[in-house]
Amino acid sequence: MTQIIARSSGLPIGPGTKITLHFSILLTSGEMIDSTRGNEPASFEFGDGNIGPGFEKALTGMYKGEERKISIPFMSGFGDRILDNVRRMDRKDLSGKVKTLEPGLVVSFSSPEGELFGVITQILKDKVEVDFNHPLAGKDLIFDVSIIDVEKLQVS
Numbered sequence: 001m002t003q004i005i006a007r008s009s010g011l012p013i014g015p016g017t018k019i020t021l022h023f024s025i026l027l028t029s030g031e032m033i034d035s036t037r038g039n040e041p042a043s044f045e046f047g048d049g050n051i052g053p054g055f056e057k058a059l060t061g062m063y064k065g066e067e068r069k070i071s072i073p074f075m076s077g078f079g080d081r082i083l084d085n086v087r088r089m090d091r092k093d094l095s096g097k098v099k100t101l102e103p104g105l106v107v108s109f110s111s112p113e114g115e116l117f118g119v120i121t122q123i124l125k126d127k128v129e130v131d132f133n134h135p136l137a138g139k140d141l142i143f144d145v146s147i148i149d150v151e152k153l154q155v156s
Contacts, residue, residue, distance in 0.1 A: 027141065045153060055077070066147045070142070086121065091128050117132075
């Protein structure tokens with residue numbers, strides 16, 4: 001589902017552009033996950049890695065003043081849930097990280113790639129189940145965007 005609400009002329013979003021926009025990310029149920037609306041708009045350079053490739057692809061070709069609601073299938077958003085990313089760990093390994101273990105708690109771990117976050121999903125007698133999948137993995141999303149500006153990047 002891509003619904004064009006409004007469009008203007010000018011420079012289309014693509015390589016070599018800086019984009020300023022307001023966005024909302026919603027589950028297909030309509031539940032709001034994140035939004036810049038009511039706050040400062042977001043800005044980024046096309047291809048700089050600040051947004052995922054599926055979201056960037058959805059913006060490609062849009063213009064200043066254009067608004068769209070775009071379906072982002074889970075594989076183009078945050079990917080599929082990977083069962084191997086749900087791990088059981090010894091409770092004692094987490095005792096120094098948090099005072100109270102409870103489902104839904106986000107815990108930070110150090111890894112060779114940097115900081116890694118996991119969500120505690122289950123507390124067992126001597127083990128804790130931690131889900132290292134992105135919280136939106138496996139979920140289809142709606143990307144509601146309003147393009148405020150599209151500028152040509154200055155080459156230095």
